[in-house]
Amino acid sequence: MDQLVLSFAQRAARGESIPVQERLKVPAQPMPVQDPESRIHTMSEVALGYSEQEARLESLRCLGCPTAPCVAHCPVAVDIPRFIAQIQRARYREALQIITQTNALPAICGRVCPQEKQCQCACTVGIALKDPAHAVGIGRLERFVADWEREHPEAVPEQRAPCEKSEKTSGKKVAVIGSGPAGLTVAADCARAGHAVTVFEALPYPGGVLQYGIPEFRLPKQIVDAELERLRTYGVVIKTDTLIGRTFTVAELQRTFDALFIGTGAGLPQFLNIAGEDLVGVCSANEYLTRVNLMKAGRGGDTPLFYSKVVTVIGGGNVAMDAARVARRLRADVHIIYRRTRAEMPARAEEIAHAEEEGITIHFLRTPLQIIGTDHGRVSGLQLQRLRLGAADSSGRRSPVPESGQTDFFACDTVIVALGNHPNPLLARTVSALNTDSRGAIIVDQDQVTSIPFVFAGGDSVHGAATVILAMGEGRKAAAAITQRFAASP
Ligand SMILES: Cc1cc2nc3c(=O)[nH]c(=O)nc-3n(C[C@H](O)[C@H](O)[C@H](O)COP(=O)(O)OP(=O)(O)OC[C@H]3O[C@@H](n4cnc5c(N)ncnc54)[C@H](O)[C@@H]3O)c2cc1C
Structure with missing residues (x-):
């Protein structure tokens, strides 16, 4: 070699x-x-x-x-x-x-x-x-x-060499709401264009899903912190524990800043809407991962965690894999229930392979009909419907259809639901002039401009749960459009 x-x-x-x-x-x-x-x-x-x-x-x-x-x-x-x-x-x-x-x-x-x-x-x-x-x-x-x-x-000759703070200042101020990859990218590009940037984050730590969603074993938090440090060297100010729509309103920010970017993500989990979802022991993958990643549950953190013996995770995406692999590290026997086959799983092939190597079992062509509980209101298992693949749906993927009369009982003490997320609704609800679609996603034009002039949006808050790089791509587009508009109306 x-x-x-x-x-x-x-x-x-x-x-x-x-x-x-x-x-x-x-x-x-x-x-x-x-x-x-x-x-x-x-x-x-x-x-x-x-x-x-x-x-x-x-x-x-x-x-x-x-x-x-x-x-x-x-x-x-x-x-x-x-x-x-x-x-x-x-x-x-x-x-x-x-x-x-x-x-x-x-x-x-x-x-x-x-x-x-x-x-x-x-x-x-x-x-x-x-x-x-x-x-x-x-x-x-x-x-x-x-x-x-x-x-x-x-x-590296100076502290952080690769992208130095901009020498020029435009005299313009940009407020970024949300510190996920979309917001951080807008912040970096706007700061490099010479604008004064303040990022407002609802949670105690910046980074969005990078901080509270993706687990340490895939993305160590020291890496996120180091990237945030690079951003601070561009002059970006990050204010945590600040929920826009409550701590400050959008109207208040508009009075202080020349442009706003909304990158509030998609943190509203979807549920199964079946009987038993209110039992103790059922939670969303968001809640589970936030407790473990952000609040250090199970590792001396300040939030309790039930040590499950058998965990079932419902879903087949990256979020399901992450929740399952976290549960495995907390010593549970872990089973993923997915309604299609391996070929249709949206999770990265590498994550699926890693999960299986770690002893996690994936049950294909199954979906929960109801969650069964003990007399004390705790999860004791799932009733699962067997499925087969039918005709392709509008996405081109074959739809699962029930095998008549084919159900099984699966014993478990915890059910984690990982069926995807919709955009966070809070901020949009406080701004009547902000147009959203039926799922609560903010509507933008090709330059990421919302229905309000000089208010931009991007990332999961616009298109629903997607990827880090897509959120960053939209952040770059928004930052370029902000700078262009500032130049056009100095
Ligand atoms: C568990 C998990 C694993 C994933 N794995 C991958 C992966 O491997 N690869 C990949 O590419 N993508 C992955 N994704 C998807 C990816 O993380 C998201 O698409 C991406 O983070 C979206 O970025 P964003 O900036 O739009 O939003 P987010 O990352 O969600 O950030 C939004 C931020 O806004 C804050 N916020 C919300 N409302 C307010 C408010 N009113 N005021 C102030 N702050 C607010 C939130 O607290 C949050 O910090 C994963 C997602 C999850 C949940």
Whole structure:
């Protein structure tokens, strides 16, 4: 391995171009992970990250395609071939500078973005090798350079070099409501454009779902904190424990700020609406994950947690996987109930594989008919309906239909419902001029402008629960539109 990197590096240094056929022979570097037996006893991160050697080797697999199809599939258009070319030359700080020109949260995106459905699905190497799993590990390389910069402060001349605070000031003030990836991206881009930015966050810690939803073993909170620190160096002020719509109204903010961005996310959980959902032992995945992640339940935190013996999680997305894997780490026997088959599961393939390695069982083609309780009002089990796949629905996915008369009882003491979330309704309800759709999602135009001039919105509050990078992409669009409008009406 050493020899391979060395010979490529020497040849590159001599200005020799390395033929595609040779590059395609470099083996794809797997992500090193903690072994399942030990990781289920800890909340520490499962994926360990590339070593420098692994990152160099993986970077050598990139062909540097001039057409860069990967960039077109990145919602924030990171210049992927250019940053990877810097890794090939061991210039990691320069690689990070390229990424942070368009992505304010690289260590986070490198960990949680569904790259296999975005940049990596367009990678020429994966296509040439006829195996998407052999696409260049773009997310892993992004994570590597962001981690490298954090772990090598001595290599960075000033405290935080990659994106310095703007020298110019526009004299304009921007209020950002919500500190999830959408809000943080708007804050970063507006601050870099010279606007004075204040972020208002309802919870005690900033970061949105990054802080209270995605568990420590997928996204360590020290990574979120470090990215937030980078943002503060741009001059962004973050005010926590401030619920807009209660602590301050939108009208009050409009009197002080020249533009507002609403990035309040989608934190309103959906339930099954079946008998027994009011029993003790039933909760939403949001509540469960917030208690464990934010309030440290089960780890000396200030909120109680029932130590379940058998947990069932209803749903098949990332949120369901996260809740199930947290429950496993709290020593429960965990079962996921999903109404379609493995092929239709919306969770990332990697998360499903990790969950199964950790001993979590997935029961396909089942849905709860009712939740059964003890005489004391506690969950004792689920009555499950067996299903089969019928015709495709409007989304193109085959719909589950009941197998007549086929039901089972499944004993458990906890049911976690992970069926998706709708936008947080509170703020919109306090502003009658803000147009929303039937699900409470804020309606915006192509520039993320709401029905109120100089009030912008983006992320999950606009389109419902989606992804970090989509929220960031809309944040970038909103920030550009804010700056453009300020320029047009100085
Ligand atoms: C458990 C879980 C796992 C996930 N895993 C992934 C993943 O692996 N990869 C991925 O790409 N996406 C994942 N997602 C989705 C992703 O996290 C979201 O799409 C993304 O965080 C949305 O960003 P946002 O900024 O719109 O909102 P959020 O991250 O929800 O942030 C909104 C913020 O606004 C605050 N807020 C709300 N109302 C107010 C108010 N009135 N005043 C002040 N503050 C307010 C909230 O407290 C919150 O901090 C996951 C989501 C969950 C729940």
